Amino acid sequence: MFDINPTDAAPIWRQIEEGMRRMITLGALKPGDTVPSVRDLAQQLRVNPNTVARAYQRLTEHGVFAVRRGEGTFVADEPSQPKRSERNEVLRDASNRYASAAISVGATIGDAVDELNTSYDRLVREHRRKA
Amino acid sequence: MFDINPTDAAPIWRQIEEGMRRMITLGALKPGDTVPSVRDLAQQLRVNPNTVARAYQRLTEHGVFAVRRGEGTFVADEPSQPKRSERNEVLRDASNRYASAAISVGATIGDAVDELNTSYDRLVREHRRKA
DNA sequence: CCTACTGTATTAGTAACTTAGTACAGTGAG
DNA sequence: CTCACTGTACTAAGTTACTAATACAGTAGG
Numbered sequence: 001m002f003d004i005n006p007t008d009a010a011p012i013w014r015q016i017e018e019g020m021r022r023m024i025t026l027g028a029l030k031p032g033d034t035v036p037s038v039r040d041l042a043q044q045l046r047v048n049p050n051t052v053a054r055a056y057q058r059l060t061e062h063g064v065f066a067v068r069r070g071e072g073t074f075v076a077d078e079p080s081q082p083k084r085s086e087r088n089e090v091l092r093d094a095s096n097r098y099a100s101a102a103i104s105v106g107a108t109i110g111d112a113v114d115e116l117n118t119s120y121d122r123l124v125r126e127h128r129r130k131a
Numbered sequence: 132m133f134d135i136n137p138t139d140a141a142p143i144w145r146q147i148e149e150g151m152r153r154m155i156t157l158g159a160l161k162p163g164d165t166v167p168s169v170r171d172l173a174q175q176l177r178v179n180p181n182t183v184a185r186a187y188q189r190l191t192e193h194g195v196f197a198v199r200r201g202e203g204t205f206v207a208d209e210p211s212q213p214k215r216s217e218r219n220e221v222l223r224d225a226s227n228r229y230a231s232a233a234i235s236v237g238a239t240i241g242d243a244v245d246e247l248n249t250s251y252d253r254l255v256r257e258h259r260r261k262a
Numbered sequence: 263c264c265t266a267c268t269g270t271a272t273t274a275g276t277a278a279c280t281t282a283g284t285a286c287a288g289t290g291a292g
Numbered sequence: 293c294t295c296a297c298t299g300t301a302c303t304a305a306g307t308t309a310c311t312a313a314t315a316c317a318g319t320a321g322g
Contacts (some may be wrong), residue, residue: 021235048281070289070298087236094232099250101225103151106217109251119230120240201268201319
């Protein structure tokens, strides 16, 4: 599905949330698809079910997932994309962090862009593989 | 000097450490320059002196700063740059995080690169202004 | 000497995350 | 109905990280 990095500063539930959003954006998960159950995904990722549940709840609150109680969790028919303003804010914050890190280690803008292309392609490829 | 974002997931001491490295990389701080005292910078950034001290200690351990006890802290005569392998690792990790966030909000690679250019330029301009 | 500044060390408090265990309500297949 | 599965809720504990408050040690200048 996707990888969890326990050493990352970002909490696991956020990594799961982001991973699910990535898969939807890239088409590896389509509207109506069933999502692994809380307990299954927890076992697969070797984390606590509560951690997965937290990510699923957030995604449900934001209209990305739809829950049919007793049946399971599904990708919403029209998974809501974040508003453009919010999207831009997230992108800008992430960009600032990356630019800051890049400069602090002496990377040029060219280095940073090259590395970004590599990372982006890798993620796209990873998820397309399982679509 | 530089801005601190208290809402950022990254701890303040790391933001300070990164900010100092940026200023050195961009020439806003040169070898031999004196650095604000722990308490001064703490007051300026509205954070606890210990938080600044932690950043300074790390920079000193890595050979970026030099301390003369009782006198103050200075930029080392030859501030050490991280090894290429470590530099690449930091850059790659940061790039992965950025790419992941970008995809998760539906940004194209073009969007991500544009935003990166903006952030990079802004940081360079900010520090050049005070060099 | 003494005051004011430097960095440093120690201790405590606070908050977040993760894990664990248990329990409850709803659905569907046998 | 019964059983196995769904998501959800709650409490508790443990760990870790960050921040805060205070005291200590060294240096320079009046």
